[in-house]
Amino acid sequence: MRWISFIIVLLIATVLEAGNLLNVFAIGGWTIRPGILITLLVYYSFSGRARDAIICSFVIGFAADLTGTIMGPHMICFGLLGLLLNQSNQILFAKRAIYKAMIVFAVYLIAETFSHWLGLLKGLDTQGSFYSILLFTAVYSALISPVIWSILSAVSGGFAAMKSQSDRTYR
Amino acid sequence: MAGRNIHLSNASIFSSFLVAGLVLFFLPKPLTSKASLFFHDTFGPILQIGRDSRMESGRLEANSEDVVSGSKYRQLWKDYKNLYAQRMALHEEYERLANIRSGLPQLSKEALIMATITGTVSNYSRELMINKGSDAFVRSGQFVLSEQNDAVIGVISEVSETAAKVRLITDTMQTLEIHIRRDGTDTDIRAMMIGNGTDTCDISMIDRQRDVREGDTVYAAAIPDKLNVPLVVGEITGVCPDDRHPLLWKITVRPAEDMSRLNNVAIIVADEKLLKRKD
Numbered sequence: 001m002r003w004i005s006f007i008i009v010l011l012i013a014t015v016l017e018a019g020n021l022l023n024v025f026a027i028g029g030w031t032i033r034p035g036i037l038i039t040l041l042v043y044y045s046f047s048g049r050a051r052d053a054i055i056c057s058f059v060i061g062f063a064a065d066l067t068g069t070i071m072g073p074h075m076i077c078f079g080l081l082g083l084l085l086n087q088s089n090q091i092l093f094a095k096r097a098i099y100k101a102m103i104v105f106a107v108y109l110i111a112e113t114f115s116h117w118l119g120l121l122k123g124l125d126t127q128g129s130f131y132s133i134l135l136f137t138a139v140y141s142a143l144i145s146p147v148i149w150s151i152l153s154a155v156s157g158g159f160a161a162m163k164s165q166s167d168r169t170y171r
Numbered sequence: 172m173a174g175r176n177i178h179l180s181n182a183s184i185f186s187s188f189l190v191a192g193l194v195l196f197f198l199p200k201p202l203t204s205k206a207s208l209f210f211h212d213t214f215g216p217i218l219q220i221g222r223d224s225r226m227e228s229g230r231l232e233a234n235s236e237d238v239v240s241g242s243k244y245r246q247l248w249k250d251y252k253n254l255y256a257q258r259m260a261l262h263e264e265y266e267r268l269a270n271i272r273s274g275l276p277q278l279s280k281e282a283l284i285m286a287t288i289t290g291t292v293s294n295y296s297r298e299l300m301i302n303k304g305s306d307a308f309v310r311s312g313q314f315v316l317s318e319q320n321d322a323v324i325g326v327i328s329e330v331s332e333t334a335a336k337v338r339l340i341t342d343t344m345q346t347l348e349i350h351i352r353r354d355g356t357d358t359d360i361r362a363m364m365i366g367n368g369t370d371t372c373d374i375s376m377i378d379r380q381r382d383v384r385e386g387d388t389v390y391a392a393a394i395p396d397k398l399n400v401p402l403v404v405g406e407i408t409g410v411c412p413d414d415r416h417p418l419l420w421k422i423t424v425r426p427a428e429d430m431s432r433l434n435n436v437a438i439i440v441a442d443e444k445l446l447k448r449k450d
Contacts, residue, residue, distance in 0.1 A: 019218035058188035066210045071203035072196025125343040127368030
């Protein structure tokens with residue numbers, strides 16, 4: 001696992017998710033913005049070993065909580081889903097873009113629904129049209145997930161190349 | 172040497188993180204929200220990028236001297252309504268005090284603090300993050316106004332030293348005491364308004380005997396040390412019988428300010444030293 005690249009990518013994704021830059025891509029009256037952290041969760045759950053997938057999932061969940069209203073729900077849900085995804089990567093073949101998008105769509109719906117229910121336990125209220133916004137955000141996130149997936153692959157590959165080059169230099 | 176040989180199994184790592192998540196979840200919200208506020212405080216300048224461009228893209232140019240843009244129209248509408256409310260308040264004051272010279276409490280410029288919006292919290296909540304906190308006398312419960320200080324848009328919900336969270340009036344957790352008034356009449360109905368989680372708010376518990384119509388103006392009620400003159404909140408856009416309580420109205424209010432176009436906000440600081448009376 002290339003932890004440096006993971007931390008950099010996670011920081012960028014968290015800042016994008018919490019900031020205003022994604023508003024440029026917001027659509028509709030509800031200003032639906034795509035979720036980026038969810039694609040990171042799926043990508044790192046599939047790409048790494050079980051140990052790395054568990055750590056990555058919980059850390060991504062923590063980052064998702066930082067961008068949200070309360071701490072904890074995303075960390076718990078992302079951690080559980082990350083482990084499940086990692087264990088099922090022999091069954092789910094995320095090779096084609098359509099499969100990646102479908103997995104991201106399903107994972108987003110499950111993660112955000114359960115996080116929301118946990119939030120309700122903590123005293124949050126359901127905002128109007130929550131489930132409609134959830135559905136459209138899941139679709140939007142799924143649509144852009146193949147692009148983010150490619151970027152993540154390229155970044156991970158780029159860091160790997162840099163690392164191997166530096167290893168050769170100092171060997 | 173023994174430390175180097177420590178090997179945690181996957182189950183141990185998973186359990187540790189899960190317990191950490193549960194602890195975070197069950198800790199009181201004021202404690203855990205500091206982490207979120209710290210993140211927004213640290214990355215504030217980066218998070219803010221993109222808000223201006225969205226505002227600019229939504230702006231329309233007027234083609235003629237006789238036509239004003241939508242945003243200008245809304246600003247003029249709010250100014251007019253606020254002046255009307257102040258006139259009403261002055262009139263009431265005049266009647267009460269007869270010939271005694273008196274002053275109506277006014278918001279002084281010193282009582283307002285301008286803050287920049289650094290981000291929205293998520294797709295699912297009606298909250299904003301701003302770059303001013305307790306260091307700038309910002310406290311929970313203070314009213315937050317639009318950039319031109321002419322409409323109430325929300326209330327401060329959480330504060331750290333240099334950042335704060337604004338819960339908008341459209342959030343389902345936000346209630347506000349309001350007045351419903353109509354131009355040219357004595358209509359003045361006190362009620363509670365609550366956000367409905369979309370771009371509008373609801374007013375309930377108003378008897379159908381009361382005369383409420385579309386187009387009536389909604390003002391935030393004055394609260395000592397927090398808001399000392401009524402300020403416009405929005406306009407009634409829907410009045411229909413409540414399905415669950417047929418004897419009551421179900422009223423929909425459209426906020427006077429388009430929240431997505433905001434770039435800066437003003438906070439009324441509740442420090443008595445900063446509030447002064449007009450002579």
